[in-house]
Amino acid sequence: MKMEADERKKQIRQAAIKVFLDKGFRNTVMNDIMEATGLSRGGLYHHYGSTHEILYDIMMEGNLNRKDTVQKSSYDEGLILTPQLFSRMIIDKILADNDYVKLYVMFLCELKENDDLKKLYVKIKKESIQVFKELFSTLFNELPSDETFEFMINIMNSGLMACEILNARENFVKNKIYLTEMIETYFTNVMKKDDERS
Known part of the structure; x- marks a missing residue:
């Protein structure tokens, strides 16, 4: 379970890097990360509460x-x-x-x-x-x-x-x-x- 959580967080970070570079950090909201990862709101917020x-x-x-x-x-x-x-x-x-x-x-x-x-x-x-x-x-x-x-x-x-x-x-x-x-x-x-x- 721990490995899955670590792997999921890594995937979120990699998706976020692309979004931050594309939109800029200040212009990125959690919905952008949600779209980039394909995760549900609950799935994303389970791992990260904010950009x-x-x-x-x-x-x-x-x-x-x-x-x-x-x-x-x-x-x-x-x-x-x-x-x-x-x-x-x-x-x-x-x-x-x-x-x-x-x-x-x-x-x-x-x-x-x-x-x-x-x-x-x-x-x-x-x-x-x-x-x-x-x-x-x-x-x-x-x-x-x-x-x-x-x-x-x-x-x-x-x-x-x-x-x-x-x-x-x-x-x-x-x-x-x-x-x-x-x-x-x-x-x-x-x-x-x-x-x-x-």
Whole structure:
């Protein structure tokens, strides 16, 4: 029974992703999801009470997948993290153009309106900081403060929103080298401070 419920919720999320991308999150109502899934009202509400609940689960799932991907790719490739490599990773994330990015920006735009999503954002941010710390443990004698990583997350989110909302992606792509140098300079300076401390 549990497996069936999990599978049904997954189907609902996949249908909702298509509807959110087609109509926009704010323009989507539960009836749209009901139509997309073919479920009855009771069948849908048995699993999800609102579009915000569905978006919450989509973000949770996406964050777990992203965390695994980042860790796996850096370990698999045996990459040695440097400010240059890290800055390229950050800029590639900012310039990514895929469905998950579009949904993530919809999620960011909803934070002011929904306390549950705000709490989830705080949780995702903490998990992202932890992933950064694990990646950076080989690079620093003493790990930078959480604020250092939070600054990077804020830069990434600002860049993603600029690409999706302000249509800045093309302009950013043209200036990718300068964006990468900005991030690289920041982390090189953070590393210098670390060297001075040790």
